[in-house]
Amino acid sequence: MKNTYLIGQENLTFEIIDKILSENARVELSENAVARIRKCRDYLNLKIQSSEQPIYGITTGFGSLCNKNISASDMGKLQENLVQSHACSLGEPLHCDIIRLMMLLKIHALSLGHSGVQILTVQRIIDLFNNGIIPVVYDRGSLGASGDLAPLANLFLPLIGKGEVFFENKKYDSEEILKRFKRQPIPLQSKEGLALLNGTQFMTANGVYAALRARKLIRIADMVGALSFEAFDGRIEPFDASIHDVRPHRGQSETAEFFRNILKNSELASRHKAHVQDPYSFRCIPQVHGATKDALRYVESVLLTEINSVTDNPTIFPDEDKIISGGNFHGQPLALVFDYLAIALSELGNISERRTAQLILGLRGLPEFLVTNPGLNSGYMIPQYAAAAMVSQNKMYCFAASSDSIVSSNGQEDHVSMGANAAVKLHKILDNLLKIIAIELLNAAQAMEFRRPAKTSPALEAFLARFRKAVSVVTDDIVMYKEIEKAVEFLENC
Numbered sequence: 001m002k003n004t005y006l007i008g009q010e011n012l013t014f015e016i017i018d019k020i021l022s023e024n025a026r027v028e029l030s031e032n033a034v035a036r037i038r039k040c041r042d043y044l045n046l047k048i049q050s051s052e053q054p055i056y057g058i059t060t061g062f063g064s065l066c067n068k069n070i071s072a073s074d075m076g077k078l079q080e081n082l083v084q085s086h087a088c089s090l091g092e093p094l095h096c097d098i099i100r101l102m103m104l105l106k107i108h109a110l111s112l113g114h115s116g117v118q119i120l121t122v123q124r125i126i127d128l129f130n131n132g133i134i135p136v137v138y139d140r141g142s143l144g145a146s147g148d149l150a151p152l153a154n155l156f157l158p159l160i161g162k163g164e165v166f167f168e169n170k171k172y173d174s175e176e177i178l179k180r181f182k183r184q185p186i187p188l189q190s191k192e193g194l195a196l197l198n199g200t201q202f203m204t205a206n207g208v209y210a211a212l213r214a215r216k217l218i219r220i221a222d223m224v225g226a227l228s229f230e231a232f233d234g235r236i237e238p239f240d241a242s243i244h245d246v247r248p249h250r251g252q253s254e255t256a257e258f259f260r261n262i263l264k265n266s267e268l269a270s271r272h273k274a275h276v277q278d279p280y281s282f283r284c285i286p287q288v289h290g291a292t293k294d295a296l297r298y299v300e301s302v303l304l305t306e307i308n309s310v311t312d313n314p315t316i317f318p319d320e321d322k323i324i325s326g327g328n329f330h331g332q333p334l335a336l337v338f339d340y341l342a343i344a345l346s347e348l349g350n351i352s353e354r355r356t357a358q359l360i361l362g363l364r365g366l367p368e369f370l371v372t373n374p375g376l377n378s379g380y381m382i383p384q385y386a387a388a389a390m391v392s393q394n395k396m397y398c399f400a401a402s403s404d405s406i407v408s409s410n411g412q413e414d415h416v417s418m419g420a421n422a423a424v425k426l427h428k429i430l431d432n433l434l435k436i437i438a439i440e441l442l443n444a445a446q447a448m449e450f451r452r453p454a455k456t457s458p459a460l461e462a463f464l465a466r467f468r469k470a471v472s473v474v475t476d477d478i479v480m481y482k483e484i485e486k487a488v489e490f491l492e493n494c
Contacts (some may be wrong), residue, residue, distance in 0.1 A: 002026045007126075008033025011308045012104075014300060018212055021097055026130045027104065028129075029122065036113025037122060046115040048072070048190060053456035055314065055323055058191045063196030068418075079172040079193030080138060080160055086153035086197055089164065091140035094206075095211040099137050101205035102155055103129045105307055106196070109234055114317065115195040124159055124186050128457060133177055136164040143408060144181060144331035144419030147311060148202030151420070161185035191314075198312035198329045207338055208424035210479045213430050214296050214345060217437070218289070220491055221348050223463060224441045225285050226262045228355045231447035233364050236260075236269045238283045252289030259285065266457035275364070278409050280459045281354035288351050295344035306334060315322045331419030335402035338422035345429050349436040353387040359443045360384055370446045370474075377477045380443050382486060387439040390432040399426045438487035439465065449473050452477070466490075 003023055005016065009030035019025065029037075048058065059069060094102075103125055105175070109115070110122050127298030128135070135158050141150030157163025158174035161184075165174050178185065239259040244252055263269045277283065314325040360380050362368035401422035407414045447469055454462055470490040471483055 003056055004028055006030040006033075007107050007313045008036070010109055011304075013304065014028060014164065014208065016214065017101065017208060021100065024132075027107065027126055029126065033111035033113070034119060037111065037115075037117060037119055037196075039119055040116050040214075040316050040318050041429050042376030044191060044316055044323075047323060050271070057285055058194075058314070058323075072260055075190040076188055079188040079190065080178045082193035082197060083153050083156055083188070084162060087157050088148045088149075089138040089141035089151040089154045091138045091409055093166075094137050095209070096134050098167075098205050098209050099134050099155065101209055102152070102201045103135075103136065103207075105164045105201045105204055106152075106155075106160060106199065108307065109199060109201070109312070110195065110312055112200075112310050112327060114315050115312050116191040116316045117195045118186075118189055118192065121159065121188070121192055121196075122491035124183070125156075127181075128158060128165075131181065132167060133158070133181075134166040134475050135174070135239045136166060139424050142201075143406070143413075143416035144161060144203055144335055144421070145327075145416035146409070146413055147198035147200060147329035148331075148420055151195050151202040152197045152199060155201075158190065159186045159196075162384065163320070169296045191316075193327060195315075196317065197314045200311045200329060200331050200334060200419070202307060202335045203308050203331045203338075203419045203467060204424045206333060206420075207299070207341075208307065208428035210338075210341070210423070210430060211296065211300050211303060213427075214341070217345075217433055218293055218296065218348065218360075218494060219387060221352065221433075221437055222285075223256050223262070224437050224444060225289065225352070225355065225492075226259055227448070227456070227460055228359060228440055228444040229259070229282050229285070229446045230263070230266065230268045230460060231353070231366075231451065232278070232282060232293065232358055233273065233275075233451070234278045234282045234493060235273050235275070238278070239263075239286060245355060249287075249290055249294060249361070251293030253290070255290040255291060256286040263457050266460070268455070270373060271454070279354070279358055281351050281358060285351070288347060292344040292348050299341045302333055331417035332402070335417040335422045337363050337456060338403050339398075339400045340418060342398050342422070342426055342429055345433055346398050347390075349387075349391050349394050349429075349433045352433075352436050352440045353384070355389045356384050356387055356440045356443045359447045360407070362490055366447055366450050370450070371477075372475065378476070379474065380480075383480055384441060386484070387436045392430050394432050403426065406430060427478075434483065434484060438484060438491050441491065442471065442483060442487050445471070446474060466494075 004027050007027050133156045137151045137154045142148040161175050163174050215452045235446040240258045249448040311328045314323050316323050356408050359368050368374040369379035369381045401418040405415050405416050471486045
């Protein structure tokens, strides 16, 4: 029996989200959430009946069509038309976990009771989520303001029997799956299309998924960096607590402490060194890796606020008797921090490739390109090229998406965040970063063979032994891309 998580009884956290995704948990609405949703819907129904003033998106059209009045008999049709016409996401299908995360975040946002949806609508989203029916959503089409309109429209097409879904690793028309599960399309009521499509769940889901991946990759970068440090015969002094106590950035201090711990009882680290200093790519690991950790921490703090916020429009306040058309759907807070995270993650790859380059230069008793017969063998010459190419590509992805804005909706929506573009490119950076670090690991492990019989710390020796079960020492030239792929797979499962 799957674990079940009650939505709406507490704020979501990264740990809760990771647990729901990794354990494929079921979700249900808490009693408090049900009460909030019903209260808001009842209030909205009464307000529509009694109000003589137009209410944006409920008794009017959308965007620049906000001056067009809609009759009571057409309110449901208006919402259905909205979902269909706005379903314009294109490109590559998102990873199913990101789509599941979009659904989860929207369920949670609707459970806060300020969106005016029916219980039936929220329960249907939960029904899809729990049964592993994943709407097909693509990675392009959102401007990151007015919410993630296009991808969220694709996400919720199945509610009205339209669009496509993934089910049991196959793609189906939504209508076919609804029939299989004996479900009827949801007749949307006033405001519901807006509640579903307005919001930042595409940006936020991509950002949360990237942050969860980044957490793991940062730990891996520390571990592999420590092995490279030992293979390069680095000096331990730059990791001494004293130097970090007088510049106490949290990430810097954490990284230095990790290195002190992981290098305990290392024969290599404690032996006499002929060289006085190490290059920055080794000496400044605490400062560079640490700054990336601090950046991620800040990004996560912004995301944590966002995943527990109401971001559709208009926003309904039953207790205050207010329906306010505002701009909580604007993704600027996310766009800015996603661009920041892109730079921070790219720097991990930048410094990793520099360590790889130092290892193959023929310095400190290591042979050129880490083979015993360089010349006849090219050894580890070209993996560094591949790493350098991906580092350069990541620099390209560091273009600040948030610095752009293109007017939409006939000038009504005249400033947008481009936060969706900022979010999606994080995955490309992370994919490259994993491969860059895998190439560093290949080089560090190979270089360690030339330090024998000396040993590193017990912890790193154990790590290296596990790696050697997946990837062998290279003595003569072999097909290298396969070795890189093995190293990538090792780190993914590490």
